[in-house]
């Protein structure tokens with residue numbers, strides 16, 4: 250299928266509109282996730298529980314890797330993405346716990 254330059258530009262605009270919508274959804278989902286993990290961090294700090302839970306993280310990685318395969322997404326990428334987010338969450342939890350000690 251060969252497109253004229255105008256048709257290609259039109260298709261590019263349409264595809265980028267779709268990418269923008271998905272990026273917006275991702276940002277909103279991440280914001281909601283961080284609101285919930287903030288509450289988890291406060292709960293853990295109050296109860297004296299550790300910031301990180303490696304067992305839970307391993308279970309999440311296994312679950313997301315399987316979901317990624319089903320969804321035709323690279324499971325390595327899914328794991329890296331989750332690990333990146335969880336690392337940030339644990340950093341927040343450590344900060345929340347440190348504030349409680351002050």
Ligand SMILES: C=C(O[C@@H]1C=C(C(=O)O)C=C[C@H]1O)C(=O)O
Pocket residue numbers: 286289300301302303305306309334335338339342
């Ligand atoms: C949110 C939690 O705290 C940490 C962050 C996790 C996450 O972002 O999913 C998972 C496990 C913990 O290391 C939790 O324990 O559920």
